[in-house]
Amino acid sequence: MKHKIIIALLLLAAPAIAQVRKEIRFPDPPGYKVLKCDFHMHTVFSDGLVWPTVRVDEAWREGLDAIAITDHVEYRPHKEDVVGNHNRPYELAEGLARHRGILLVRGVEITRDTPPGHFNVLFTQDNQPLDIKDFYEVFERAAAQKTFIMWNHPGWQGPDRGRWGEEQTRLLEKRQLHAIEICNGEEYYGDAHRMAMERGLWLMGSSDIHEPAPTDGQKAAGHRTMTLVLAKEKSLPALREALDAGRTIVWYCDRLIGREPQLKAVFDACLRVESLHPLQAKTTYVKLTNQCDNDIELERSEPGQPRKITIPAQASVMVRLSGPDGQPADKVTYKVSNFLMGVDQPLIVEIAIPKPASQPAAAAAR
Amino acid sequence: MKHKIIIALLLLAAPAIAQVRKEIRFPDPPGYKVLKCDFHMHTVFSDGLVWPTVRVDEAWREGLDAIAITDHVEYRPHKEDVVGNHNRPYELAEGLARHRGILLVRGVEITRDTPPGHFNVLFTQDNQPLDIKDFYEVFERAAAQKTFIMWNHPGWQGPDRGRWGEEQTRLLEKRQLHAIEICNGEEYYGDAHRMAMERGLWLMGSSDIHEPAPTDGQKAAGHRTMTLVLAKEKSLPALREALDAGRTIVWYCDRLIGREPQLKAVFDACLRVESLHPLQAKTTYVKLTNQCDNDIELERSEPGQPRKITIPAQASVMVRLSGPDGQPADKVTYKVSNFLMGVDQPLIVEIAIPKPASQPAAAAAR
């Protein structure tokens, strides 16, 4: 009898399988695929509020390509009711992830007092050996598993507690620290961003989601905080290669934060420029089209007009451009206010203006 | 050290407390409050995918007033990892529910092969005694706790398995069956609706939600399937009194399904009629305003124009009305196509047309 019940209940759950994936569109720069990744999230196995498979379902629906479930080793408030070891979240989610084509990275969150703070260990082989008290020994064991290690949310308890400490120095020396989470959910840590740039650590952003993924109406920005990884293909080894090489861009509150080469590559893939027929002589009008799902905000970095341009996601705007001398220009230089190479340091781009087509658009065809 | 971590993590979770509740607006008919209720949902303690407190959070956000968490007694696919008895979901959610002002009804789902099927037992004192094998003994024990018992989703495995059986007859004779869930998630069971009307059982609708509450983009209708209960006030005793008296309306896929007195009371509270200045002599124009969050669909049940009128939620439409003889009318009769008193039996309403105000609206004021 029980057997029949189980089958029936599985059937009832079937509609969930048909759920829709909303694709996130960032055109791929030459040679790379833009993987949408979130490597920090929780389930009922630590202080999260959902079952591990829910994280895969959410990733599918929201257009993510790769995730890691990173439950706390040391903090499990539901442990009276939820038992099972530190590998269980991965084991429970693995089949669904493979099936959906979501890359699932095994990981865990090392949760110590702040400072030194919390650390995500990604690409583990086995999470159980990391459940020990000694701080440095955990990282030795993690390193032995050839993992990728990120310092989580420095500054979430205030800037004082997010300072670079001797622990960080020692981990870095031993190459047991590779990245810093400069954006976590709705928070951005400028100090952490600065540290990452100064010390050559890679930039990461994640949701650190505990509850079910917020519905559209609840989100601060229109998207989840995540890491865009420029990988050579969509596979776990290619993802790992890209992380080791630091080809990451943090997507946070409609901003892209990364290093110049990656930001430039994505910007070039997103923007299309066409000349428009001028209303008067000696004016330059262009149609700027944004082919990605994030607005592009431009601010003039030299004399000339206009001072600011916003190109909404998947839309075009028409702009009258003038050179620094007020004359028509064949190229103009702008800051991309929401593509950041460093703290308060926007990407700078030179936009070439193509010649307008000679065919007058509104002339009658014969 | 652990203690500090716990405090810190609680602080991190704080923003969740500020979450917004979107109110569902059905104007209260005289003497009643329209309570928005969902008495069928699951958590990780049976085959659901969220922690019990999530159900309270969702209820708050979606504007619900009362819920019951009704995990299966007999079907617990996560039991290898999730331990704890049948009262745990209630115990874990109780404090948050009280705090949020959500009425939390203790309950459980008795899950037998179909037929006879699944039954929700609501207003239990203790769920543990219901974990026994004998079918009728469960209901005896439930009745001893003065509970309210609903037959769940008859027909979800096909009409054949949802037929009224001897078990139902016997339970009804012993007054151990009070209601039928005629709508469950995206499904409506016409046969069950007919049975409920014929045998005097109350009408219920619920989400039977297992996953996190769907985001806006995922919903079949614009709202959760639920039961609107016309209670004398918002309290557990008043809710129970209203359920015992059968003052329920099922809200399902933009339709209201109930008994005539309740449907009529809600309809009258929602619709406002104003006369408009006619464009020509001998015409009757009215402005119809819908003050609730569900569209109102009218269909003429006698000769005359118009044949159909849709008044969207929280909006008005202008309509030219004519009587059965094509002349202006002082009252007209319509079917409310999406307010159902029985299977394919819409509510019938008579709409009185007020006299237009004598003041011509566009005359200059002096």
Place this chain on the structure above:
Amino acid sequence: MKHKIIIALLLLAAPAIAQVRKEIRFPDPPGYKVLKCDFHMHTVFSDGLVWPTVRVDEAWREGLDAIAITDHVEYRPHKEDVVGNHNRPYELAEGLARHRGILLVRGVEITRDTPPGHFNVLFTQDNQPLDIKDFYEVFERAAAQKTFIMWNHPGWQGPDRGRWGEEQTRLLEKRQLHAIEICNGEEYYGDAHRMAMERGLWLMGSSDIHEPAPTDGQKAAGHRTMTLVLAKEKSLPALREALDAGRTIVWYCDRLIGREPQLKAVFDACLRVESLHPLQAKTTYVKLTNQCDNDIELERSEPGQPRKITIPAQASVMVRLSGPDGQPADKVTYKVSNFLMGVDQPLIVEIAIPKPASQPAAAAAR
């Protein structure tokens, strides 16, 4: 044959008549109706781009109660193609407005160089006599028609050109100036606001719309800039009485700008406060519900928590309140940051905390 064509085309246009009106919800304070008004808009008869009836259609759809079409007397760039005198826009729109129950105020925009600027003359009997060159004579003639006169968009060409001049002084002395448009479309003029408060002129806001009403995606704010008028009923004489008495609130970019009595009356009608069961002893939790279509932004004006509260439109939030001493409070004082009594001068409100209901919400009912 032509006659048949005309009838056929009228039938084709019929669906437009069924268009939906989205109601704007501001609960009425005792004794008043909140009329949603826009007294500044243009058509093809001056430099607008739509036919006069379009303004009535838009008003219906957007939930407005009263409008004035105020084409420029002196600026008619389409006059080569569009002929007809200054009363034509009113005459063409009047029938439709009366029919839809939209109060249509006859008016016109006097368009002089800046300074002194542009002025809307509202409640005219005949616009033709105002088409003369002498500046003061226009106002004499306007006054003879017992009109209501508003100084339009001071500051739209920069603060310098929006200064109070001798013309304004003279008009005010002769009681030929009654109001100032402090908000026009997406612009707010702080200087004009200050002038209005100092000199006892009424506050007005309008769209000054030239193009078709923007679609939702194009709007800066979620609503049209308009004037909320607290009138004793919805009629032209009552509207005029309310304007003469200055019972206006400007609704601009999700802010309400007015005088204290009107702001207070609307605020009290919008906010509902309920006590919630506390999570711990000595804490005060309340549910704050916003019953209007504009967010309410609160900022603490005395010691105590929380410092800021946002209650979204038609939604509720849960808040833990503490008195100035950190103890539970039975009343708290807040500034309403987006209800402005003067430039940078928010309305101040005292919110009384009701006693919580004694019935514990989550207890089982027997």
Place this chain on the structure above:
Amino acid sequence: MKHKIIIALLLLAAPAIAQVRKEIRFPDPPGYKVLKCDFHMHTVFSDGLVWPTVRVDEAWREGLDAIAITDHVEYRPHKEDVVGNHNRPYELAEGLARHRGILLVRGVEITRDTPPGHFNVLFTQDNQPLDIKDFYEVFERAAAQKTFIMWNHPGWQGPDRGRWGEEQTRLLEKRQLHAIEICNGEEYYGDAHRMAMERGLWLMGSSDIHEPAPTDGQKAAGHRTMTLVLAKEKSLPALREALDAGRTIVWYCDRLIGREPQLKAVFDACLRVESLHPLQAKTTYVKLTNQCDNDIELERSEPGQPRKITIPAQASVMVRLSGPDGQPADKVTYKVSNFLMGVDQPLIVEIAIPKPASQPAAAAAR
């Protein structure tokens, strides 16, 4: 003084120039650009309600590439106020269209009693000579201008009046009729569709818009009824060549209606198929991605599962496919229910299933 006013008012209107264009995304099939076209619309110069430039603004905002303003020659209800000849709408809109890169086709609507009905003459050189009474002479003169002629909305006054008549036969014999408007606004004419297919006339769809373009909330479908033209480039001569060759697809209420080669080309450009790792042996799972802005509706035309698949616009779904024998398949055949080659005749497509990648997606990378 007037001069200053004019400059000032032009400045005031400036923000309109920055308006955003929402691109419509149908990926271009090899060798073609998908031009989004609407060749039927009205202004105040006939019975429309907007100034001609508004049609260009709307086209820009809604992502159109080419339009024709086609005011009625014989029906001008505003002529008491709006004077000017039949070329004025084109002349007034031409500069803005050229500037915005919108291809503006000169045209006019010949408006006779029904039958024979209304006809749009497109690509005219001069509209004035077409203002004469004799029916056949109008078409002689139109043909002399080498125009493209379309029979408008057959059936808008009922199927009887939309029958093919001797006038149509005679025009077709003289090659003075090239296309039929089978969709007009919210209407679709099955009879006209059949006639077009039988007699070799090209398929057209248009808005026939009279009012301002509807806001999002007012639209029946999510898009304007229009004609997609597969042109070799975006220019007037290329547009004309494509029309003469009949490479048109009508986009109407989320359906594409055209001839097989064009529908097939667009379908192939829109759909992307990827294999997913199977949950069990002998199953085939694929991810289907829809890269256009219209949902794709598939219905199985042979035995096998699933019977129906909906792939929402710009989204993906996961589907378990089986061949006709219930076994895994390497290709499957579906009808595309909303891509129509004829009345009730959906496009039929064969979808090839690629081999799944060998790399297991969730394996740990080393």
